[in-house]
Amino acid sequence: MDEVIRVERLRKRFGALEVLRGIDCVVRAGEVVCVIGPSGSGKSTFLRCLNGLEEASGGTVHVGGVSVHEARTDLDALRAEIGMVFQRFNLFPHKTVLENIVLAPTRVRGLSATRALGRARELLAKVGLLDKVDAYPNQLSGGQQQRVAIARALAMQPRIMLFDEPTSSLDPEMVGEVLAVMQALAEEGMTMVVVTHEMGFARQVADRVVFIDEGLVVEEGAPGALFDRPREDRTRRFLSKVI
């Protein structure tokens, strides 16, 4: 399969703090990769380097063959192809659900309002929120907001979806509805990189799990192998705490 993301020797410093210390990673088309690791291990920073939300301090990131951290790269065009879902949802509070979803397709893709609205409704039906089209984000529960955020990212018809701890700020009873939407997306063949603490989801949905600690990839492999027969001591210690 084609590789869509290639990360080589990726480093990221915040002042004196070195968060990423040389990450290598390849993601192929249609693959679902879950990134796990303790808090502060650098997994979110890694994800944010993939679409240039963070600037790399060293190494390279190629997405779809385009080098992300280069001055002449058109980051806006690249980001239009990469959907991102955040821990804190980040819906636009002054816009309705529908307006949140159609903003980028109409402004970036130049879609007509009619077509964008039609597609937005399809996506809302898919995430089960067709009755909320005219609601404002603050009228929705966390789980509903996150599903809208997923629909908003999908409206750009991205080639890749990045998820940054999408269920970490949800009440426990809402985690399931968001994971279900993500699982359906994975089954449709979307290429996904998911930073998560949901080990059940990683085991069930991921094609590959990457364990990051202290800014390095400690171990990666198929979920069955990594969860049941971890090779590294550090992986074993981490898993014993979270499972």
Add this chain to the structure above:
Amino acid sequence: MEPLLWFGWFRADIIAEYALLFCRGLQMTITVTLICIVQGTGLGLAIGMARLAHTRHAPASLVCKYLLRWPSTVYVSFFRGTPLFVQILLMHFAVLPLLVNPSDGLLISGEAARSLKQNYGAFLSGVMALTLNAGAYISEIFRAGIQSIDRGQVEASRSLGLTHARTMYHVVLPQAFRRMLPPLGNNAISLLKDSSLISAIGLAEMAYAARTVAGAYSRYWEPYLTISLMYWVLTLGLAYLVKKLEARYGRGDTR
């Protein structure tokens, strides 16, 4: 005119005699205030954005620093750090003659300059000084408003592929504007009151009308109390307007 006394001491006839002067003054005060609010808001937005300009890669990052951030910071510092009254005097007696001058004006010279300065000199320099001053204060309101918006909003918008400008226009500024309404309203009220300072260079607005009347009759309570009431009514009206706007646009802000 027969002296008309209210409450035994207030010479209402003086006010009646000069009613037209007060009305023209009122008109001028409102005109100057409106022009300065509009221009100051535009200028404030531009300066506020300039103060926040930054980019990752050289050489654009150097342009941002030395041609945008640095000059705008000095500008704001100067206009907030010196008295408005002094700025008005400086504008009228130093800057305007430099720009508009019959013999060697930088912008306009010759006969046109003479008549322009004679007829509109005080108006021009007053409006310029007040606009520049308001722009400095309003830019700080814009800057604070923009910076108060959660970083996640910009990140969400940029990761959808929207440019920086579109992110500002569609995502950040509409949210920031709601939060900026109360301080912008206070600023408009200050502007209205500060316009009285332009009377010092001879612009015939409300305070100037009062001074004229006071000089003619050597009576001070009547004219100054009258314009005080007029200012008060105007500021109350402005405050009411801002409250209405807040009620209309303040919804949907969750924070």
